[in-house]
Amino acid sequence: MFRQLLLLLSFLFSSIFYGQGYLDEGLFFSSHEVNQDKRTSLNLTPEDPFHFDNAFSIEFEANFRKGDGYYGNIFKIIGNEGLNIDLIANLDDENENFWLVVQDTILFKYKWSDILEGDFYKWIKFNLFIDIENSSLTLSINGDKIIKKIALHKDLEDFEINFGKNLNKNFATTDVCPMSIKNIKVFDNNKLVRNWILGKHTSSNIVYDETNNHIAVVSNPTWLMDEHLFWKKTRDFNFENLLGSAQDEFGQRIFFIDKKAVYVYSVEMQTLDTLTYKGSPYILESNTFIYNPNQDEIWSYSFEDNSISKFDFKSSTWSFEDVKINDVVNYWHHNNIISPIDSSLITFGGYGYYKYKSDLKQFNLKNSSWKTFDKSTSIEPRYLSSSGILNKDKFLIFGGYGNSNGNQNLGSQHFYDLFTVDFKSLEVKKLWDLTNVKHAPFVPVESMVVDSNSDSFFTLIYDNTTFNTNLRLAQFKIDQNEMVVFPDSIPYKFLDIKSRSSLFLNPSQSKLYALNANESNVNLYSLSYPPLLISDIFQEEIKPNKSFWDHSWIIAILSGLVVLIILLIWFKKKAKLVITNEKEEIELKKEAQRLAPSISKKIKQSAIYLHGGFQVYDIDGNDMTAMFTPTLKHLFIIILLSASKNEKGVSSIKLTDILWYDKSENSARNNRNVNISKLRILLDKIGDIEITNDNSYWKMNIGDNVFCDYSFVINLLNNSSGEPIKDNDIHKLLTIVSRGQICPDIQTDWIDDFKNYVSNLLIDNLELISKTQTDLHLNILIAETILKYDPLSEVALSLQCKSLYNLGKKGLAKKCYNHYCKEYLELLDSKFDKTFKNIIE
Known part of the structure; x- marks a missing residue:
């Protein structure tokens, strides 16, 4: 009875906790774990310094972490370009951990024991008050104040403030304290003049304060709030002959079971313990394991036997002594739940032998037997549904795949409906059915997270009609048919009976976890709770209003x-x-x-341009180029260009070699996954563009409603039909390529091969086109275009001069020849050996 009461209390507590949610705010500063080029800097005065006449103060919260290096700059204040005030930390020093340094003098010293409730991974409040008029500084850490007099010039009034890395020419430092910062406030005397929460931020390197949208600029940012938006891979597992898994949400444990052991993964400690067991669970191909929190046991069950094998953690023993092998699988992808009322096991649905099921099954502990309740008149037969406990009296069933009569031979359909089931009576009641379903077709994963405060539930959805699919988090209202799908996704290989996925929430960490298994390979992803949408994360960038005279x-x-x-x-x-x-x-x-080619009106909706420079427009015609950070831009261009040379795309190994060569394998993989997720969010704004992964090769598929100048050029020039290119397409081609090389602002080794590939392909095709052209004007355009990509092309020179000469422009033809000879001499340091007469003959 006590365990039942404890289970109910823990359930009620979780409902309250889920509803409250906790938002991670702050800026994570990359420190010694990366090279100095990639360390974080936050500049509060990127345009003009602060101007203070008498006194000012800066207040903020800092969270310090353990890592490879403990020493570094917290902030640096530079007054009148000559006075420096630095807060520096050495977190692992045995004697002193924090110093406030003015010029070359240490003014204050703190150690961890001096700070009330101060420790690693705790938010600590700092306040520095600088009284210029009375020549004093006051430093407060978690309320503990120290005041000291110091000689300050009365004309001291202009101040630059920078956190982390500082590249000021007189006070440069790349030593960054391993920390996170939030809630920066600046006061002029006692008046609040700046307030950077460091929660919401722009998609570029700008963040606005809350007082009047004042700008701070950050380099190499990692925003803690992004953990509510982007899934992060936590762990990969590889087992031999994995039979199944189960999870203990409140105990922060995940259990993996094979034929030899139970593996206990601690979500909090990120450790995996092995419990080699005695006895045996059921040996089944489908996952028939569930954790019973009421008994603190793992249960293994079979629908063909009237018994349950229970795993005892103290003795590492299953209650069955002999191996129970049962090849009959009649309920693939069913749902299972432990009743909070009597700790009985309840299952729903499933698939087997070409039949979909609508049975509710309950295992009676007293007489050790299954009871089956046919609910086909209340809920259509199905499998691949999601279930979760709504409250102490009812649980939910959502969605699935099946049909109204259960016979697979008569066709199948997706269900987008929600039901409640009473724990005592097992009465099924339909709440709603989604209409005009977005993101269809989809099915949910087997479990859900119920948030009673918002009267909603979360689950992961995916397209079960494809193998290489993606899991996306979705929120559904319980009392009405409303659906919200969150932007980020998790790659998922779905092979029906060989794949399974579940979602659960860890209340103590306030994180959602997605557990995905494909045969014996398992991966675990996490997302901070509550999840957020893009509009919850990003500030809208403000375009500056400038007067006429500002436009110098x-x-x-x-x-x-x-x-x-x-x-x-x-x-x-x-x-x-x-x-x-x-x-x-x-x-x-x-x-x-x-x-010159008539420049047709540039497409500014759902468009991507590489020739002449990288530029991107979204569905509404807004220029979103600035939203691509350098890493995202390079990642996007690499994936886009690679498909033109290799149909498979670009490998994960190649991406790491180009973009994350200085990181460990795990760090590189995490960076790649995070940036792919960010890139997918941006691509959704452009239109129908999809990034796919097939056997570790990344490829980009661009839909018909999106225009990409590079794709147009490559597809036109690689025309396999053998038909001549139409004049309209030739003019369009010349219009595009006359803008210049692809991505001229990117000067790195990896892109040179692509630039050479495009140039060679273009020159070869234009030379072929010119041979069949009788339009001398068009041939002049072709020649000028070739010369842009190869200034010393003799073929282009001959084509240009001949065409001009035959049009009667003999002086112009000679002028072009002379210009070519001059450039030839400058580039090759030798004279061109053909006469004008040789060229035009």
């Missing part, structure tokens, strides 16, 4: 035009004759402009 470039252009007009007038009055080659120069420019 406009003034410069206007000034230049005025000077140019004056010079033209002066030359017109003085000049009597115009030299012939000056006429030719002007004529050449006019001819080039006339012949």
Whole structure:
């Protein structure tokens, strides 16, 4: 009775806890675990320094972690570009752990024992008050104040403030304390003038404060709030002959069972213990294990036998002495629950022998027997449903895959409905059915997390019609048919009876865990709870409002035009004759402009451009280029370009070699998964673009509603039909490639092969096209385009000069020849050996 009461109390506690949720806020500072180029910096004064006349203070909270290095800069204040005030930490020192340094003098010293409730992984409140007028500094750590007098110049008024890495030319430091920072407040006297919570942030390197959207700039950020948005792989497991698994949410344990042992994984400690057992569970192909918190036992069951094999943790023994092998599997992917009322085992649904089931089964502990209740009149036969405890009286069943009569031969359908089941009477009641289902088709995973405070539940959904699918977290209202799908996803290989996935919440860590198994390979992902949407995480970037006089470039252009007009007038009055080659120069420019490809209106909805520079537009026509950090941009371009040279795409190993060569295997994998998730979120804004992974090869599929200039060029030039390219497509091709090379701003080794590939493919095709063209104007365009990619192409020179000569532009033809000879000499340091006559013949 006591255990039953304890189970009910723990259930009620979890419902309250789930509803409250805890948001992780703060900026994680990368420290000695990465090289100095990748360490974090937060600049509170990126545009102008603070100006304080009499006194000011800065307040913040810091959380310190153990790691490879313990020494580093917390913040640096620079006054009038000459006075430095530094808060420095050496977290592992036995005597002193925190110093406040002014110039070369240590003003304050603290050790861990001086700080009330101070320790690693705890938020500690700091406050520094600088009284310029009275020449004193006050440092407070968790309320413990120390005041000291110090000589401060009365004209001290301008202050720069930077946390972490500082690249100020006079006070540079790359030693960063291993810490996280949040709730930075700056006061002018006692007036709050800045308030950076460091929770919500932009998708770039800018974060706005809460007082008046003042900007702080961060480099190499890791935002703690992003842990509520992006799934993180916690652990990979590999077992031999895995029979199944179960989880103890409140005890923070996951159990894996094979034919020799029970493996106990501690979610909190991230350790795996092996309990070699005596006796035997049922040896079945399907997962028929469940943890009973009422008895603190793992139960192994079979629908064909009226008994349960129970695992006792103290003795590491199953209650069955002999191996129980049962090859009959009639209830694949059924749901199971332990009743909080009487600790009985209840199951629902399943699939076997081409039949879908709608049975509720209950194992009676008193007489050790199964009771079967046919619920086909209340709920259609199905499997691949999700279940979870709603309250002490009822549990929920959601969704699944089956049909109304249970016979697979008569077709199958997806269900998007929700039911309650009474623990005592097993009465089934339908609550709702989703209509106009987004993200269909999908099925849920076997378990759900119920949040009674928000009257909703969470589960993972995926498309069971494909092998390489993705798990996405979804929230459903219980009292009404509303659905929200969260943006990030987890790769999942679904092979029906060989795959299974579950979702549970660890209340003490406030984290959701997704457990995915494919035969004997298991991976575990975590997400901070409650989950958040993109709108909950990202601040909208504010475009600065500038007056006319702020646009100095406009003034410069206007000034230049005025000077140019004056010079033209002066030359017109003085000049009597115009030299012939000056006429030719002007004529050449006019001819080039006339012949230049007419730039069609640039597509600015669902568009990606690489030629001439990287630029991206979303579905609504907004330029979202700035949302791609350098890493995301390089990752995106690598995956996009690789498919043009290798149909399989780019391997995970290659991505690591290019982007995360300086990280360990685990760190590189985590970075890759996080950035792939971030990239998928951005791609959703563009349109129908999908990143897939097949046997560790990454590939990008671009839908018809998204325009990509690179894909258009490659597909056109790799035309396998053998048909000539249409004139309209040639003009469109020349318009695109005339903008320049792909991604000219990226100057790294890995992209050179792609640039050379595009250049060679383009030149070869344009030369072939020119051979069949009778339009001399078009041939001139082709020649000019080739010369942009290969300035010393003799074929292009000959084509250009011949076409101009035959159009009667003999002077222009000779001018092009002379220009080519000059560039040839500059680049190769030798004279071009063909005469103008040789070229035009």
